[in-house]
Amino acid sequence: MKILHCKEYGPIDNLVWEDIDSKEPEDNEVLVSIKAAALNFPDFLIVQGLYQFKPELPFAPGNEGAGIIKKVGKNVTRFKEGDRVYFMAPYGAFAEEACLNEFQVFSISDDVSFELAASYQMAYGTSYHALMQRGELKTDDEILVLGASGGVGLAAVDIAKAKGARVVAGVSTEEKAEICREYGADEVIIYGEGPKDKDASKAFSAELKSKSTKGGFDIIYDPIGDCYAEPAFRSIGWKGKYLVVGFAAGEIPKLPINLTLLKGASIVGVFWGAYTGRESEENQKNIADINNMLQTGQIKPLISKEIPMEHAIDAIKLIGSRGVVGKVVLVNK
Ligand SMILES: NC(=O)c1ccc[n+]([C@@H]2O[C@H](COP(=O)([O-])OP(=O)(O)OC[C@H]3O[C@@H](n4cnc5c(N)ncnc54)[C@H](OP(=O)(O)O)[C@@H]3O)[C@@H](O)[C@H]2O)c1
Numbered sequence: 001m002k003i004l005h006c007k008e009y010g011p012i013d014n015l016v017w018e019d020i021d022s023k024e025p026e027d028n029e030v031l032v033s034i035k036a037a038a039l040n041f042p043d044f045l046i047v048q049g050l051y052q053f054k055p056e057l058p059f060a061p062g063n064e065g066a067g068i069i070k071k072v073g074k075n076v077t078r079f080k081e082g083d084r085v086y087f088m089a090p091y092g093a094f095a096e097e098a099c100l101n102e103f104q105v106f107s108i109s110d111d112v113s114f115e116l117a118a119s120y121q122m123a124y125g126t127s128y129h130a131l132m133q134r135g136e137l138k139t140d141d142e143i144l145v146l147g148a149s150g151g152v153g154l155a156a157v158d159i160a161k162a163k164g165a166r167v168v169a170g171v172s173t174e175e176k177a178e179i180c181r182e183y184g185a186d187e188v189i190i191y192g193e194g195p196k197d198k199d200a201s202k203a204f205s206a207e208l209k210s211k212s213t214k215g216g217f218d219i220i221y222d223p224i225g226d227c228y229a230e231p232a233f234r235s236i237g238w239k240g241k242y243l244v245v246g247f248a249a250g251e252i253p254k255l256p257i258n259l260t261l262l263k264g265a266s267i268v269g270v271f272w273g274a275y276t277g278r279e280s281e282e283n284q285k286n287i288a289d290i291n292n293m294l295q296t297g298q299i300k301p302l303i304s305k306e307i308p309m310e311h312a313i314d315a316i317k318l319i320g321s322r323g324v325v326g327k328v329v330l331v332n333k
Pocket residue numbers: 039040041042122126147148149150151152153170171172173176223224244245246247248249250270271272273319320321322324325326
């Protein structure tokens with residue numbers, strides 16, 4: 001079977017798509033023939049040794065995928081050969097096969113394609129948890145979403161609109177702005193490469209604030225950080241919540257703490273991966289609501305590109321060049 005191997009931490013081009021022997025599942029494992037896997041921001045970081053944990057080498061990146069059970073270990077009770085499944089794991093999805101503990105794997109129904117099944121759970125799971133549990137979203141809330149056309153950003157726009165909120169989307173280009181409008185964003189701000197100095201930062205903050213009908217946002221969803229964070233925080237409303245989701249733009253920002261005092265505002269951390277483990281029953285309720293919204297057409301995850309798995313290196317490079325819109329899915333045909 002083929003696998004995208006990271007044999008040393010470093011540039012993306014060091015990854016190799018190569019043949020290795022197929023593995024036998026351990027007693028509690030299933031062997032999945034992978035049909036589709038989603039690209040996520042951590043794939044870009046983990047192979048460079050820049051992520052919060054470093055898997056033992058060699059390993060394949062890729063957190064989530066979907067496929068068909070090929071073999072089951074002797075203690076496996078929840079699955080049988082031929083079952084269609086979605087899986088989530090710390091790494092290993094960019095391959096033709098993976099051995100996974102049966103509790104990392106979930107059934108999918110026949111009417112859901114492998115591509116769709118692989119694409120939305122992490123992005124929508126993160127944004128749902130961020131908005132509903134951490135942001136305590138209400139229908140009359142006004143939300144600013146930064147990086148709004150990316151994986152988690154577009155999911156946040158989609159969910160917030162489905163829940164009745166007013167959404168202002170921040171993106172770097174007109175093309176990305178158009179996608180946010182299609183997803184129902186009420187206003188869009190194009191911020192290009194971001195404010196580079198104090199005056200630009202002040203102007204950006206004023207522009208953001210001008211898009212709020214309340215003089216400041218109830219929730220700010222921030223997956224990008226860096227130079228965008230402080231001006232965005234300055235556009236928050238009274239008792240607003242600033243959701244710290246990620247730092248895709250590079251630097252982890254530092255904020256003057258007095259800004260929270262002046263607005264009675266909160267800075268709220270979001271860590272979906274930890275939430276799925278610590279509060280798994282609550283997370284399952286979230287996933288059930290997401291699946292219900294999907295089935296009833298209230299949300300519509302965007303797969304902007306399907307790329308053959310053997311071209312995973314090119315796909316991972318898209319992340320670093322701000323080239324991902326919605327979700328990119330890698331496929332084994
Ligand atoms: N906290 C959690 O539980 C959690 C869960 C999942 C993901 N995350 C984090 O959320 C962030 C976004 O993840 P994602 O999967 O949505 O990634 P993505 O699909 O690649 O989207 C990232 C977005 O960030 C913006 N961006 C700004 N500067 C960038 C730069 N220098 N390089 C790349 N993108 C840049 C881009 O939009 P513009 O060009 O429009 O600015 C892009 O759409 C990552 O930091 C990821 O680690 C956190």
